[in-house]
Amino acid sequence: MMPESISLEVVTPDRRVVQETVEEVQVPGSQGYMGVLPGHAPLMTELGIGMLSYRRRGEWFFLTAIRGFAEVLAGRVIVLAERAERAEEIDVERARRAAARAEERLAHLLDPEVNWERAKAALERALVRVQVAAKAGGIHTESRPPEP
Ligand code: ATP
Numbered sequence: 001m002m003p004e005s006i007s008l009e010v011v012t013p014d015r016r017v018v019q020e021t022v023e024e025v026q027v028p029g030s031q032g033y034m035g036v037l038p039g040h041a042p043l044m045t046e047l048g049i050g051m052l053s054y055r056r057r058g059e060w061f062f063l064t065a066i067r068g069f070a071e072v073l074a075g076r077v078i079v080l081a082e083r084a085e086r087a088e089e090i091d092v093e094r095a096r097r098a099a100a101r102a103e104e105r106l107a108h109l110l111d112p113e114v115n116w117e118r119a120k121a122a123l124e125r126a127l128v129r130v131q132v133a134a135k136a137g138g139i140h141t142e143s144r145p146p147e148p
Contacts, residue, residue, distance in 0.1 A: 003038040003075045008054055010063065010079040017063060017084045024055040025077050026145055027070045036072055044071045047081060049124040051132050053145040060145045062087045062135040064128050083125070090133035099126035 008025055010018040025036040028050025052065040068081040102123035105114050139146055 006038055007076045010084050012081050012084050020056055022054040022056045026053045028052055028065050036077055040072050042073050044069060049128055051128060059138045059140050061138050062132050064132045066125055087132045087136035090129050092130060092133045095126045095129035099123055102126060
């Protein structure tokens with residue numbers, strides 16, 4: 001018989017961000033988003049910088065998941081993220097300031113002091129935080145997670 005739920009755990013080096021029994025998870029893999037339903041084949045994937053969403057009792061919840069790994073096991077998803085924040089805990093103004101700083105750095109393309117990759121990653125983190133924060137509160141739908 002196929003399992004009907006997934007035990008989802010999201011941890012960072014500092015804390016456990018989520019531990020829930022859920023019906024579906026969408027993981028921001030480094031090569032794109034991956035959907036996990038109960039009974040998914042076991043696998044391990046690298047995380048990019050993106051939005052992790054999960055459905056619990058028909059409601060979608062959102063968090064940032066920034067680098068790290070996700071492991072899918074029988075009836076279980078374990079996400080070991082470098083950073084992760086639930087939508088409700090994101091400080092949007094802080095993220096906007098971080099985005100503005102990163103954009104300012106990226107505008108100085110030829111400045112040897114600017115670490116391009118670092119500024120680009122900072123901008124990606126900030127933008128995904130703004131995007132995820134806008135989804136705070138849980139969203140009721142039985143279908144796919146709402147588009148960004
Ligand atoms: P900032 O420049 O604002 O610190 P950053 O992208 O450099 O942004 P990180 O190094 O990714 O920050 O994160 C440091 C810590 O602060 C992590 O624990 C992360 O979860 C948390 N954090 C970063 N930005 C925010 C935010 N906007 N709201 C809530 N927590 C945040």
